[in-house]
Amino acid sequence: MARLNVNPTRMELTRLKKRLATASRGHKLLKDKRDELMKQFLDIVRVSEKLRLGVEKALTESYAGFQAAGAVMPPEMLEQTFLYPKQRVGIEMKFRNIMSVDVPMYDVITKTDDKADIYPYGFAATSGELDDAVFQLAGTLEDMLRLAEMEKTVKLLAQEIEKTRRRVNALEYVMIPQLQETIRYITMKLDENERGNLSRLMKVKDMMVEQNIKAQRARDGLA
Amino acid sequence: MLYRAAVIGDSQTVMGFKAVGLTTVAVSEEKEAARQLHKLAETGYAVIYITEQLAALIPQDIGRYNDEPTVAVIPIPSQKGSLGIGLQGLHQAVERAVGADILKKQ
Numbered sequence: 001m002a003r004l005n006v007n008p009t010r011m012e013l014t015r016l017k018k019r020l021a022t023a024s025r026g027h028k029l030l031k032d033k034r035d036e037l038m039k040q041f042l043d044i045v046r047v048s049e050k051l052r053l054g055v056e057k058a059l060t061e062s063y064a065g066f067q068a069a070g071a072v073m074p075p076e077m078l079e080q081t082f083l084y085p086k087q088r089v090g091i092e093m094k095f096r097n098i099m100s101v102d103v104p105m106y107d108v109i110t111k112t113d114d115k116a117d118i119y120p121y122g123f124a125a126t127s128g129e130l131d132d133a134v135f136q137l138a139g140t141l142e143d144m145l146r147l148a149e150m151e152k153t154v155k156l157l158a159q160e161i162e163k164t165r166r167r168v169n170a171l172e173y174v175m176i177p178q179l180q181e182t183i184r185y186i187t188m189k190l191d192e193n194e195r196g197n198l199s200r201l202m203k204v205k206d207m208m209v210e211q212n213i214k215a216q217r218a219r220d221g222l223a
Numbered sequence: 224m225l226y227r228a229a230v231i232g233d234s235q236t237v238m239g240f241k242a243v244g245l246t247t248v249a250v251s252e253e254k255e256a257a258r259q260l261h262k263l264a265e266t267g268y269a270v271i272y273i274t275e276q277l278a279a280l281i282p283q284d285i286g287r288y289n290d291e292p293t294v295a296v297i298p299i300p301s302q303k304g305s306l307g308i309g310l311q312g313l314h315q316a317v318e319r320a321v322g323a324d325i326l327k328k329q
Contacts, residue, residue: 041320045313049326052309056300063302066239079238087244091226091269093293102292106269109225110244120242138243144299145228148270151309152295154316159290161320 003182008189016186020179027171034164037099041157048150055147058140065133072127081121081130087112089141101160103153106145226269226293231259236274236301250277257284264294274301275308 006012070078092107119134230240234249241247248263250256256277261284263271271294278285278298288294298309318324 038320045317045326049310049313052313056305056309059300060305062239063236063300066235067302070235082238082241085241085244087242089228089244091228093224093226093269095292104269104292104295133239134242137239141243141245144272144297145270148228148272148295148297151297151313152292154313155289156292158316158320165322 002178003185004178006182006186008186010190013183013186013190016179016183020176020183023171023175023179027168027176030164030168030171033099034161034168037101037157037161037164040098041154041161044150044157045154048147048154051143051147051150055140055143058136058143062133062136062140065129065136069127069130069133072129077126078130081126084120086120087138091145098153098157099160101156103156104149106149108142108145224267226267228270228272229263229268230272230299231256231263231277232272232274232299232301233276233303236303240272245272253277253280257281260284260296264288264291264296269293270295270297272297272299274299275306276301276303278308279306 004016006016088111090109090111092109094105094107095102096105097103119131123131227246229246229248230237231248231250233251237247237249246263246268248259250259256273260271260273260281273285273296275298278296285296285298288296298312300306300309314324314326317326
């Protein structure tokens with residue numbers, strides 16, 4: 001593992017130790033965040049999968065209804081009946097915060113509240129199948145919006161989890177080992193310097209003692 | 224601000240949604256679908272349903288809105304039936320988050 005390119009000084013060592021402490025704390029926090037995100041994500045995914053299957057089934061059914069209506073009515077006529085829709089759907093968007101991820105929540109606002117008052121055509125010239133199909137589709141709409149909400153949430157959470165996981169891994173496998181390696185390197189270097197200094201001092205002391213002895217002997221010889 | 228919802232698809236499929244109050248865009252061709260998708264996304268549509276048949280043709284254009292919090296592009300089956308793209312999208316999201324598709328086995 002590569003160590004950082006720094007000078008092996010005591011100041012650098014304190015700085016790095018501080019950084020290591022921050023990195024370790026960040027790592028722990030991010031790991032907790034990832035785990036919690038994952039937990040929420042899996043719950044939402046399961047619900048959203050069920051919802052999708054339900055919506056797909058309901059849609060297929062109402063398509064069949066439209067097809068049946070198309071079979072008993074001429075196509076131009078069918079098109080004409082929907083030329084000017086009575087119902088309008090608006091969406092009020094709010095945001096919900098899941099582990100610091102903003103996910104949308106939709107509220108449906110419809111122009112006409114009466115469920116029986118959405119048919120944009122007179123009943124005289126159209127077939128009953130059409131009414132059923134429209135009614136069913138209107139009922140599915142709520143689920144469809146819920147599905148949109150859930151799937152968007154799933155996508156946004158997936159993105160956040162991916163990001164968090166990358167950060168956790170970067171800290172765990174790159175940052176923290178690098179810092180530890182560098183700290184060890186600096187400690188070793190400082191210790192080595194210390195030992196070098198010590199042995200140099202001992203050597204100097206030995207030399208001085210020897211010199212003193214020689215000087216003493218010379219004096220004694222003369223005396 | 225009030226957002227709106229739209230459906231992009233072939234004219235047969237889209238017809239019914241008009242009756243229940245969604246904006247409908249009938250397209251049959253790939254380039255047109257992508258163009259309409261971007262146009263809707265820019266003009267205050269929060270939810271855009273697109274038939275799987277069309278979604279299969281323009282995955283990049285749809286992918287562009289993956290990380291966009293205010294625009295949800297949701298594939299739905301068309302009158303011709305479901306291709307399983309919607310579920311596949313869900314599985315892709317799981318794979319992205321977890322690193323493996325853990326829904327598949329069930």
